[in-house]
Amino acid sequence: MDRKYVDFQLAPGDLTAIRFGISPGHELCHAVRALHRPDHHPLQWGWMRSTRGAIPRDDFEVLTLLIRDDGYFPDFLTSTPTWDLSPEAEAERLRDIDDERFEVDMTKVLVRSRGAAQVAVQRMLDHPDRARAMIAEAWLSVWNAGIAPVWTQLERLLRADIAVRSRRIAESGIGGMIATLHDRVEWAGGAVRVTMRIWSEIVDCRGSGLVLVPSVMGTSGCNVLTEPPAQPTLFYPAQGVSAEWARDPTGAVDALGALLGPARARILLDAHEPRTTSQVASDTAVAISTASHHLTVLRDTGLVASSRDGARVLHRRTPLGEAMVGAVL
Template identity: 50%
Template structure:
């Protein structure tokens, strides 16, 4: 039987409706897609390319903590930000309150049975150790499963936000929010999200409402528990069964031509980044990234420009064409 979550808005909340992007939310739903591929047909191209890359111990732990459906531990999805990187999100997860970790793992234990429930209950008794293990598994799975696809995923998410923002500007926030998904309704002071097993009334209380598009989510999810900002995660526009098709082959081909380090930087530089930011995102030493950026700039694939004391690098149209194949 369908249930619903009602987000009660004050005038201040309605003015504070905003968008965010969450690498962590994408990762936990990628874990669920790997756990139950039959339930995620839009991810099959990604699944075919990723299933043999899953690092087993790390994947096994995250699958246990995340679950295959239903309740998702809140500490794994901290409030999304527009410029959030995987590193930022991992650090915020690592900083979670141990008491919250205990509560969230306890909720997961109560929703399972047998050995899984006992293991989750044991983890809940040692939250600091459990959190360290989960964060390590998170990073391992991120690097293996999502980092190679993140530039493409991020473009889809940003395109969704751009389209929603245009609609809000032309038709109003209410029309935009009501068009997020068929399970979302909007009235003057309430946003309603139909769910399968969650019934709650949330007073946003001046905290606003965060809207987060997702490539991997196949339906809407919510984040309601304080101190988090009330959030609605919804399927992004333009996600088809082909969204990941061919991306791994193109990435491998590009790396064969320009080298893996330079290929990683080209993927990262879909948006302007400093040398330090690009190096961190590509997993390179700053000195190595600086050397590669000089070569890419000389080849006309990257443009560098100064903004005050900051130097930013971004792909040129030629670099964009090379990445897109």
């Protein structure tokens, strides 16, 4: 049998052609799959124990019409990996999917559906405005019940993975880093090659670049986006995900506190977003001079970086800090 693969072709040695992103939509889609077939997703059992009873049934069933247990789900659910798209903005984006793209993606869902599900999907195609609003409302409802309570823990794992991968590019080059993403992914003569089950395709990324997106919920394998208008994208399992990833972050504070001290541990955990010294002091309930001292120690050890933004100095975790927090979580 011929081997099937997608080749994302890049210009030789072009570091700028690859960027990383985070996709709330991708996490939610795979959360739906995990909730629908928990026996296939053991790494999500800890999360499901505390979440499953809170998921709104009707909204969940809307999403299961689009997201099957395996294989294709609509590209429009996952096609905007970025760094700062809020769940509310993601839901609004779903309300505004253009007619052509909605029809193309939903037709793919239709031909893969059977019975009552196929009838429901056809009804969505017949009434696209109502369907888009229903999908957006279901997306946000299930997000708020299932993902929002653990988004801080989940996002830290994603950012820690990206920090480690970025460092590997600097140390080993793109090919060296790509080889560590997944056993179905390899560097092949200037292309990121992903082994597939069904089809082969060559995607020229030299004009658009390639987005690499780690996933905590999607730990069973890799997914790709190859069709415009989506930017070529490869989703891969984040490293360091265990069944306890969704535990209360208080445990992480205690673990880091034993190493750094409680105040510095709290500052480091909160440093996933840039903050001023005054904001750090307020959030940590210490004096500004004390916060400044703690930030100096964290900066000197390479865990936090400080940069000037006009009159302000902003502090944020470095890749080393991301890796440390991700390992503890």
